[in-house]
Amino acid sequence: MKSLIIKKIFSSILVVFLLTILIFLLVHMLPGDPIETMLGDYATEEAAAALRAQYNLDKPLPIQYFIWMGNIIRGDWGVSITSKTAVMPQVLNRLPPTLMLCLIPSFLSLGVAIILGVISASRHNSPVDLGISIGSLALLSVPEFWMGILLMLLFAVVLNVLPAGGYVKPSVDFGKFLKSITLPVVTMILHSMPSTIRMVRSSMLEVLQEDYIMLARTKGNSPVRCNYIHGLRNSLIPIATNLSLQITSLMAGVIVIEKVFQFPGMGLLLLTAITNRDYPMIQACIFVFSIIVVTVNLLTDIVYALIDPRIRYS
């Protein structure tokens, strides 16, 4: 198990290194120039050249990459071209809200989705199964930004019980913090839960056909024990895979939710940086996202080994 983890860590580091090259190249391939964007109608050649020199943007790309990489290793993520402040504090400040928006809905929706998926699978073709399937399909079809705006209209305008966007830090006012995250988290849950329900349902349907389940039933075990102890455990591998994919896809979708709810996360930071072609910020944000994705994949591999001993000893 230890050697497995060490191998996975080393391969993750290699992946992150290769990603830095890809990130750098992709960012610089974006059409548009940060200096001209910043200067707008005042972008004369003279003014633009002066600013490019200031940000090392007049140097060849490989030199720019090595400067950036060297700084990253030293813990200096550079200075934002638009705000002229250090990138790292801004990114680290915006990371917790994004993680909150990805992880809380993932785990909350997982809990609910497992229960609904198991119920749906164990009552296959019943009205309950049909209702859960149709409901999850309907939710899957609704774009999350539209759902978010509808929830905002209902709870903020009509009922006036929740704020229409914004974020309050828990240290400032915990009650207002809970109110401010309710709508974004509910939106993310409603968006991510359906696919997990369907995954659990289909996985359980396969497992419930197995002989050992029939044996468990014959031995007089309760349906709950058969489904959750014997059945669910054996369908955890695809569920773990789905959870890992969901967290990473939520990180992509979180940009939309942060935009709609004006949530101060990394998604909004990245979106603004891309609009302004703020290269250091774009690179830093994507770098952080890629580390998170690689870490989630690494943890998923470890979870596989914990769930299934055969993987551990292979």
Next chain:
Amino acid sequence: MKKIITTCLLCMVLVFTLSAQAASEASTKPAHRTLVLGLEKEPATLNSHANAENIVLQMGHLYAGFLTSLNPQNGGPILPAVASSWKYISEKELAIQLREDVYFHNGRKLTADDIVFTFNWTMDQKNASIRRTNFIAFFDKAVKTGEYSVTLHLKSPNPSLLELLAYLPIVAEDTVGTLDTAPIGCGPFKFVRWDATQQIVFEPYEKYYDYESIQFDELICRPFQDYNAAMTAFFANEVDIMLFLNTSDIPAITSRGSKYCVQSISDMGNYVSCNTAKEKLANPKVREAIKYAIDKKELIDLLQSGVGLPISQMYAPSNMYYVPSLDWDKDLPRAKKALVDAGYPNGLDIEILTPNTSARVSLATILKEQLEKVGFRVTINVQENAAMFELFNAGKADLAVGGFGFYADPSFRTMFISSTANSNWRRYGYNDKEYNDLYMEGLSATDTARRKEIYARMAEKAIDEAGFFMLFSSTSNCAVRSDIEGLVYRGSGNSDFTRITFKK
């Protein structure tokens, strides 16, 4: 029973006493008033020396001081601000007397040294101030003549100087380092804090010379990335003034009765420009075909719900330099004939470059339909802002649509198609010596009659030679809660909130 009644009576007395005390406190303690503004996006910086976006300009007008102030009445004289009075000693020397009661938000009093520093700092290329381009052609130096007096020396006379001063934020040596994220100015509102993506908080500065006119205790600017979310917040009464409002949403505001109202806050001109460096657009007949294919009235009806004026020059029709005789109407037969005479009887492929905002894309779409009626085959190239600027500045666009706020002095915008050092002329490919000479002469001419001649000739050339077609004037609108009044519009990115009052 007696005990119950006694207990109830005691409770009632307690409740009344506490309520009376609370009411008494409430009546003696002034209510904390907050004005919340909705912004269309989060500004990239608060430094209006570094960024030309309207939203950044607006932030600058909250905290920064300016020597002069624009008159809310279009065409009215420039008003004093930090400069209490001024006098031209000669055509090239402007003596300015400063107010003696202006303080920076760090408590330090403003003196003539700060004005000198402002000009020196702005003109120093290494500071990359965008304001430098406004002054470079004519400004020489600022000289301190007293503790509260300065003389501006010019290389050549400039009639637009007083207007330019209304757009030059005053900076000081001890405050210039934090302009981007925690600016210190000498304007009406002191910066308090910036909670990223959430709010930018200001408060009225108690040492501001007109502090008593400000009727609220806090000014919060809330940026919104999503327009629908912004309107939801406005209707949820979380925002008092929404500084941006799509024209199509005006009925949604006014249909809610007297609760909200719409106010116009800026005049701007919309245009389509030709890149005359491209062979097909270097042909004057092709440009003539484009010119007469454009139906400005249709654009105003479809894009502005009929609100707006057709224009032909880079300043408002109310401007004294505007020449009505240069206006033109759609003439489809003439446009078709011009295209045939240009050597394109079977039509011509042409591309319109537009940023990806809904207003500009709509403008490009309607122009496409109008041009196709006379034989052009039009494609629309929608680009994100940054990519659009790159293509535009590199001279890769055929036609491009855009807009800008009006200035009182025509030199501000006529600079666009000059090929002098402070313009980005490659966008339009127009490099004409006569136009440049007229532009430079217009900058320094003081005789009004001569200036009228100059700008009339420049307008003619812009239309006939440069293919820079102004289309219509439009207003930017804001949505305001009906109990709020006193919002004053002074110019592009220059809404004044110091006169805001709350109706009871």
